[in-house]
Amino acid sequence: MTTAESSTVRLEGVVKRFNTTTAVDNLNLEIGKGEFFSMLGPSGCGKTTTLRIIAGFEQPDEGSVFLEGRSVENTPPYRRNVNTVFQSYALFEHLNVWDNVAFGLRRKKVPEMEIRKRVGDMLELVRLKQKATSKPRQLSGGQQQRVALGRALVNLPAVLLLDEPLGALDLQLRKQMQIELKEIQRTVGITFIYVTHDQEEALTMSDRIAVMNEGLLQQCGSPEEIYERPANAFVAGFIGISNLLSGEVQDHGVRLKTGQVIPATIDAGIAAGENVFVCVRPEKLRLGPKVDGQVSVEGTVVETVYLGTATQYMVELAPGLRLVAIENNVHTATSDRRLARGSKVSIGWLPEHGRVLRS
């Protein structure tokens, strides 16, 4: 654990139960100042509950929450230096854009002159200066989203909590807003805690990602760590496409169902005879004759999918044991250069790209 000053949010052993289900189970997190931190997981994994605990809308059953080094156990939401961008935006329909954004500052009795300046600057930042007198329902989805963002950010909170803020937008607008959000975060330097179920969104925007499932923290690390070195089969399967080849640990390798033993690095905690998965990312696979120093397996192409920039092959090693390989369309730009269905092929990868995960 680092010192208290450097972390903006710290969760220690937080547990939250609803009736019989445990929404959040013994969660420990430490989020630094100015960090863009994402919480990623399927719906019901406890990420939104965690956010609501930090905001103060839910009380943890066990454990404690620290904001800027201080425990906030009995602090109501309106006294926490934290603001939220809600999934539904939750704009005040009866107030115009300006009054929506000024709401927080007025509650804090900020002088009217300063309010005018800060709200004006904020509307500039979120590009809504012209819409100041519009009511929320006169705005498009993307504009409403920016009002919600401005309304929270104008208070300059220690932490901004975002609950799937782009979930309601269409794909193109979402891509654009991802870039804008990241830029705004860099400009204001405020800690963002970003809840999403979209792994691509988390990978592109975050400094660090916490992957959650069924209330439990699965892995916490940089996008690269999460993608390249997934801690377990859930993380490997949830983020990106993964090939999970089941097998059994042998000395210095894994025996696949085909009987072949492939070399792999086995972590110290995994004993011989254990059932494991070998996880390899599709873009790490190389189709073609065996090269020295590579792991190589033989199979039959069962599906070829042209993706534009790349070609995706589905290769069957044995019944029920398949690999997905992705090859950039450099030499295979024309169809006669690509492998047809039914062709025999060998697939190779570097031993360090195959991660052995407990099943």
Add this chain to the structure above:
Amino acid sequence: MSERPQVLRAGSAVIEQPRIAAPAAQTSSITTGRRRPPRGFDRPRFLPMVTALVFIYLFAPILVVTWFSFNSKQSLNVFGTPSLKWYDQLIHDPIITGSLFASVEIALVTMVVSTVIGTLLAFGLVRARSRFSRPTDILMLLNLVSPEVVTGVALLLVFSEAGGFLLQFGIQFGLSLTTVVLGHITFSIAYVTIIVRGRLAALNREVEEAALDLGATNVGAMRLVTLPLLWPAIIASGLLVFVMSFDDFITSYFTTGVGVEPLPLRIYSMIHFGVTPEINAVGTLMMVMTIAIVLAALALFTRQQNARQELAFLAE
């Protein structure tokens, strides 16, 4: 949100315009700017006639009353010349004006008291996660559907029992305009609760959380966010209660004491001595007041489009 289906569409409610227009009609709609189905297509000719007949059936009696209230003659079937003489006679009749003011007073007090109680009950039913919510809900609806004659008689019995009981302590409590108000409140609360509850249930909880998140206390969130969003429903339900109390007969009949009668009772007693054109004038005045209030409620709703669901209830 803007694509919410309109629940009540004035005028066009009876004849449904065909949605699909022929290509020819569509091109013409670009030039004229109006979408109009081609003649004789998917639109039986007799429909407008049926509609007209229904409207005549609905409004003819009201029109007759209004028309004859301007009659110079005493007759109810021969029209002389247009005249305001019955209105003149009406406003110089202290008994009728007394009844009118009594009715307005009853309706106003009933409106204020039952709006407050009904709104609080709506909050309780929607927000309190209590095991009493469901039974309370059912009791409230029971009150709404129970025959008014029965509740009227019951109220009469309760008030006379209460009068006898209070007399032991030297307190006079007889049937009066106060008991009429108490009676009206009993049937009005449910209407307010149903209308406000609908709006409250549709209210996104996150909006109130956003207010708390932005530094408003619980009371502040209620004052600055929840109530402003509920106002149209609260006011509309209040106006509905006003109208219902204003023309209520049955409950008033059982709970009025001696002295000034509410207007509907007054009209009823007048009829005992024959229908006079003066009654036509009173009826016309009551109708104008009621329609004005309903129009005010409608205007409130159209301004707050989100509250349209409640109109479905008003329309029933």
